[in-house]
Amino acid sequence: MAKIKITWVKSTIGYKFDQAATIKALGFKKLNQSVIQDDSSAIRGMILKVRHLVVLEEVI
Template identity: 40%
Template structure:
């Protein structure tokens, strides 16, 4: 049986969508989907990597970020 992956030693970031994607560029809508968000007040907890930080930067006006 394979061991379950744990993120206990890795930093995480929680992203919550606070504004609608309606009327935004398609790339911004796709970035929200890539972050696991699609509706207002939905949250996603992801590993804190440079790739995720770049995606957050793309939609920083649509999301709220909680470190930890």
């Protein structure tokens, strides 16, 4: 399965609670942290919800 690298670049302060919960569910602990996740439809949906807070890269 393909992997994607997600980097959290913008704070969740001032955004809805469910967006902060999505950031935590993606595995982030700190701002500017990067995580590598499987490229699945569930992860893509989570990224879509917080697309204004993260940067996405494909890992080859």
